[in-house]
Amino acid sequence: MQLPSLTAPLGIFDSGVGGLSVLRAIRAQMPHENLLYFADQGHVPYGSRSLEEVRHFSEAITHFLLGQGAKLIVVACNTASAAALHYLRKTFPDIPFIGMEPAIKPAAEHTNSGVVGVLATPATFQGKLYASVVERFAKDVDVLQDTCQGLVEEIERGALEADSTRKILVAALRPMLDKGLDTVVLGCTHYPFVIPLIEEIVGESVRVIDPAPAVARQVERRLDALNLRQREEIQGEVQIFTSGEKAALESIIPKLREKIYLIQEVKWESGKPEIKGVS
Numbered sequence: 001m002q003l004p005s006l007t008a009p010l011g012i013f014d015s016g017v018g019g020l021s022v023l024r025a026i027r028a029q030m031p032h033e034n035l036l037y038f039a040d041q042g043h044v045p046y047g048s049r050s051l052e053e054v055r056h057f058s059e060a061i062t063h064f065l066l067g068q069g070a071k072l073i074v075v076a077c078n079t080a081s082a083a084a085l086h087y088l089r090k091t092f093p094d095i096p097f098i099g100m101e102p103a104i105k106p107a108a109e110h111t112n113s114g115v116v117g118v119l120a121t122p123a124t125f126q127g128k129l130y131a132s133v134v135e136r137f138a139k140d141v142d143v144l145q146d147t148c149q150g151l152v153e154e155i156e157r158g159a160l161e162a163d164s165t166r167k168i169l170v171a172a173l174r175p176m177l178d179k180g181l182d183t184v185v186l187g188c189t190h191y192p193f194v195i196p197l198i199e200e201i202v203g204e205s206v207r208v209i210d211p212a213p214a215v216a217r218q219v220e221r222r223l224d225a226l227n228l229r230q231r232e233e234i235q236g237e238v239q240i241f242t243s244g245e246k247a248a249l250e251s252i253i254p255k256l257r258e259k260i261y262l263i264q265e266v267k268w269e270s271g272k273p274e275i276k277g278v279s
């Protein structure tokens with residue numbers, strides 16, 4: 001296989017804006033890397049879909065990002081990682097993949113009360129990945145779960161502080177607090193955008209774990225090991241693709257306190273994404 005150039009971008013994807021929490025961490029860790037971000041907003045949310053369907057989207061998006069020259073793929077979505085990470089590694093054996101898994105290990109290591117709460121989508125909880133992480137690292141810990149139904153949709157519309165968003169989080173977290181929760185694991189990449197609200201509900205004594213910085217460090221280690229780091233000391237560029245509407249995404253990104261990058265619409269044609277206007 002031909003080696004990719006060091007200036008080739010990293011490909012990052014999620015069902016929507018959630019993976020921008022991972023992009024932000026990667027950018028802070030490696031500002032010189034060029035980044036491609038694919039938001040599959042035409043299909044968001046992934047969490048209530050079947051694992052097969054999410055696997056199909058993930059494979060098609062990976063093809064698309066590789067077609068755009070990506071040198072490594074970050075599956076910046078717990079749901080897609082649960083559904084497809086193993087399959088993607090098998091299907092594209094020459095491509096390095098970094099995925100997400102709920103940060104149960106650090107949570108289990110640091111909890112004092114022995115009660116840990118995981119917020120993730122139904123599909124993530126159904127996947128083998130989640131079961132294996134709990135089995136390996138949390139045998140002696142009480143792991144509580146909640147799917148926060150509707151929270152991804154609220155974040156997709158930029159409603160980070162809305163009453164409807166607060167209600168979902170209160171309903172998830174109060175029962176956990178009653179059982180002695182002292183650590184919350186964010187098992188969905190959308191949820192770091194509501195950390196201030198979560199912290200307000202759970203209070204200072206509860207630790208909230210966002211795995212994005214650890215994932216960014218893992219991406220860096222993998223690039224170093226493969227000798228694929230961009231070496232030029234220039235600011236990397238970010239290009240975003242959405243299968244939703246560009247104007248809608250442009251209006252939401254500032255609400256997430258993210259920068260507007262170059263955004264291009266793609267459409268799903270015969271089961272795969274294609275850049276609009278290019279035939």
Ligand code: DGL
Binds near residue numbers: 188
């Ligand atoms: N951000 C995603 C995750 O980490 C997907 C959420 C969804 O589309 O349901 O699970």
